[in-house]
Amino acid sequence: xxxxxxxxxxxxxxxxxxxxxxxxxxxxxxxxxxxxxxxxxxxxxxxxxxxxxxxxxxxxxxxxxxxxxxxxxxxxxxxxxxxxxxxxxxxxxxxxxxxxxxxxxxxxxxxxxxxxxxxxxxxxxxxxxxxxxxxxxxxxxxxxxxxxxxxxxxxxxxxxxxxxxxxxxxxxxxxxxxxxxxxxxxxxxxxxxxxxxxxxxxxxxxxxxxxxxxxxxxxxxxxxxxxxxxxxxxxxxxxxxxxxxxxxxxxxxxxxxxxxxxxxxxxxxxxxxxxxxxxxxxxxxxxxxxxxxxxxxxxxxxxxxxxxxxxxxxxxxxxxxxxxxxxxxxxxxxxx
Amino acid sequence: xxxxxxxxxxxxxxxxxxxxxxxxxxxxxxxxxxxxxxxxxxxxxxxxxxxxxxxxxxxxxxxxxxxxxxxxxxxxxxxxxxxxxxxxxxxxxxxxxxxxxxxxxxxxxxxxxxxxxxxxxxxxxxxxxxxxxxxxxxxxxxxxxxxxxxxxxxxxxxxxxxxxxxxxxxxxxxxxxxxxxxxxxxxxxxxxxxxxxxxxxxxxxxxxxxxxxxxxxxxxxxxxxxxxxxxxxxxxxxxxxxxxxxxxxxxxxxxxxxxxxxxxxxxxxxxxxxxxxxxxxxxxxxxxxxxxxxxxxxxxxxxxxxxxxxxx
Numbered sequence: 289x290x291x292x293x294x295x296x297x298x299x300x301x302x303x304x305x306x307x308x309x310x311x312x313x314x315x316x317x318x319x320x321x322x323x324x325x326x327x328x329x330x331x332x333x334x335x336x337x338x339x340x341x342x343x344x345x346x347x348x349x350x351x352x353x354x355x356x357x358x359x360x361x362x363x364x365x366x367x368x369x370x371x372x373x374x375x376x377x378x379x380x381x382x383x384x385x386x387x388x389x390x391x392x393x394x395x396x397x398x399x400x401x402x403x404x405x406x407x408x409x410x411x412x413x414x415x416x417x418x419x420x421x422x423x424x425x426x427x428x429x430x431x432x433x434x435x436x437x438x439x440x441x442x443x444x445x446x447x448x449x450x451x452x453x454x455x456x457x458x459x460x461x462x463x464x465x466x467x468x469x470x471x472x473x474x475x476x477x478x479x480x481x482x483x484x485x486x487x488x489x490x491x492x493x494x495x496x497x498x499x500x501x502x503x504x505x506x507x508x509x510x511x512x513x514x515x516x517x518x519x520x521x522x523x524x525x526x527x528x529x530x531x532x533x534x535x536x537x538x539x540x541x542x543x544x545x546x547x548x549x550x551x552x553x554x555x556x557x558x559x560x561x562x563x564x565x566x567x568x569x570x571x572x573x574x575x576x577x578x579x580x581x582x583x584x585x586x587x588x589x590x591x592x593x594x595x596x597x598x599x600x601x602x603x604x605x606x607x608x609x610x611x612x613x614x615x616x617x618x619x620x621x622x623x624x
Numbered sequence: 625x626x627x628x629x630x631x632x633x634x635x636x637x638x639x640x641x642x643x644x645x646x647x648x649x650x651x652x653x654x655x656x657x658x659x660x661x662x663x664x665x666x667x668x669x670x671x672x673x674x675x676x677x678x679x680x681x682x683x684x685x686x687x688x689x690x691x692x693x694x695x696x697x698x699x700x701x702x703x704x705x706x707x708x709x710x711x712x713x714x715x716x717x718x719x720x721x722x723x724x725x726x727x728x729x730x731x732x733x734x735x736x737x738x739x740x741x742x743x744x745x746x747x748x749x750x751x752x753x754x755x756x757x758x759x760x761x762x763x764x765x766x767x768x769x770x771x772x773x774x775x776x777x778x779x780x781x782x783x784x785x786x787x788x789x790x791x792x793x794x795x796x797x798x799x800x801x802x803x804x805x806x807x808x809x810x811x812x813x814x815x816x817x818x819x820x821x822x823x824x825x826x827x828x829x830x831x832x833x834x835x836x837x838x839x840x841x842x843x844x845x846x847x848x849x850x851x852x853x854x855x856x857x858x859x860x861x862x863x864x865x866x867x868x869x870x871x872x873x874x875x876x877x878x879x880x881x882x883x884x885x886x887x888x889x890x891x892x893x894x895x896x897x898x899x900x901x902x903x904x905x906x907x908x909x910x911x912x913x914x915x916x917x918x919x920x921x922x923x924x925x926x927x928x929x930x931x932x933x934x935x936x
């Protein structure tokens with residue numbers, strides 16, 4: 289196996305607050321190969337954003353207790369001095385955010401904001417940087433990029449702003465692009481376009497992509513691998529097909545059952561009962577046990593480990609494989 | 625705008641001319657004036673005419689038309705017959721010097737401290753800045769002014785005696801240091817207030833998504849703070865500066881009084897004591913014009929600073 293582009297090993301990110309220790313990320317590991325697309329799926333507060341902000345160096349040891357390893361291209365990022373980290377951030381790893389409406393600075397022209405990123409990392413003149421910014425806007429399929437570059441963010445629609453954000457993120461040809469809920473704040477029709485764009489550009493720029501989302505439907509088409517996160521831990525990890533057709537964690541089942549399907553008469557969607565746990569008082573044992581229909585005694589005592597099922601596929605659940613297969617066949621897949 | 629000025633003139637007219645007890649004509653004519661003299665005086669200043677005629681005489685002087693604005697036939701002091709316009713022009717430089725100096729001072733103090741305490745949030749510097757802000761905002765101006773005079777003039781003798789004679793060259797007064805304590809007095813309250821505003825604007829801005837974007841680009845913390853953060857935090861301050869400055873231009877009553885600076889504020893105050901109505905009306909209107917004009921200027925400047933406000 290070639291050396292992974294990014295390897296996250298046993299990452300913990302705990303925020304000390306007045307109310308107690310918030311265990312936003314509690315021991316996750318994953319790796320991503322060059323050019324691969326990884327989807328991180330989970331409800332709000334499952335730690336999916338925090339883990340990627342930590343990879344970006346935007347959550348630092350100043351704000352949180354961080355342990356574990358984040359190895360990018362053979363380099364440990366967590367111990368990197370701020371100056372060194374800055375050279376990687378934006379250039380080799382870049383990120384786009386959830387809400388494009390507020391992610392661009394309202395007082396600066398869109399072109400200048402993209403050019404600023406280029407100027408920061410490349411030794412080019414302002415003019416060249418702006419020209420490159422215009423070119424990037426063109427590559428994210430913004431019409432009349434020259435005129436658009438001179439406009440301000442408020443003159444852009446939501447979808448266009450997200451395109452501009454993508455243009456900014458890709459302007460330095462990064463090896464890894466992290467997209468944190470890139471389509472959540474957008475109209476449904478625009479969502480598909482943006483995902484399509486990320487998919488195409490990923491090949492053009494030969495970048496690996498991490499898509500963070502709460503919507504399994506979003507990642508289905510575009511991801512090679514999927515990590516399902518729950519309460520700061522990875523509940524299930526596997527190839528996209530594994531997650532969709534052979535899911536082995538009750539939480540993943542719940543997620544899949546709560547997706548509406550076109551052309552199917554369903555009386556009612558099946559939601560996951562209960563609420564995501566507080567990250568301060570995580571339930572003992574498996575964090576999902578209070579909401580799990582299949583929980584038994586052991587689930588309330590022991591924290592399940594993420595154990596491989598076959599090859600790539602792993603899940604953190606105490607149910608025996610035989611039970612899981614049975615439930616999968618009898619209850620989960622019957623709807624399909 | 626014009627509506628605002630008109631309403632102010634009307635309000636001033638009724639509050640200061642018609643409501644106060646006592647007869648201005650009697651005051652004007654002097655003690656022991658005969659009823660005949662009183663009648664003549666009353667006629668001369670137009671107080672024997674119906675109210676609306678009285679008002680329109682004054683209203684005419686508000687029209688910014690050459691020869692009309694604060695026209696001397698109506699706007700002259702009832703106590704010493706000096707034209708209000710001349711008096712305002714004569715006194716305005718003192719107020720202006722006081723206000724400009726104080727504004728520069730409070731911006732020079734308030735903005736950097738505000739930024740510093742936002743950047744070094746929860747540090748000792750931040751805490752002391754907030755103590756300064758609290759004390760500064762709470763201190764009454766007259767008390768601070770008297771305290772400064774007591775300490776720096778009376779006790780230490782570092783500052784010159786207060787008091788500027790009307791007619792004194794304002795440039796000389798600056799060099800004699802007569803304004804320094806007054807500037808400080810006037811600036812402290814605003815500086816404290818601006819410290820708090822800048823700090824909270826800055827803290828709010830720094831938690832915005834676009835600041836995270838700026839960081840994600842790999843910009844240095846310095847660029848993030850002082851380019852992206854400051855630009856968004858200071859723009860709203862422009863509005864405040866414009867309006868506060870204009871308000872003081874219309875007369876910093878307390879500070880002028882404490883330091884015996886013969887500016888517009890003192891003029892308005894003295895005229896009030898003397899029920900010298902045209903002067904009160906004149907100063908009020910000039911002050912109102914300053915504020916209205918400042919409002920307009922602030923709006924224009926704001927459009928330059930914030931692209932979202934710009935008309936397409």
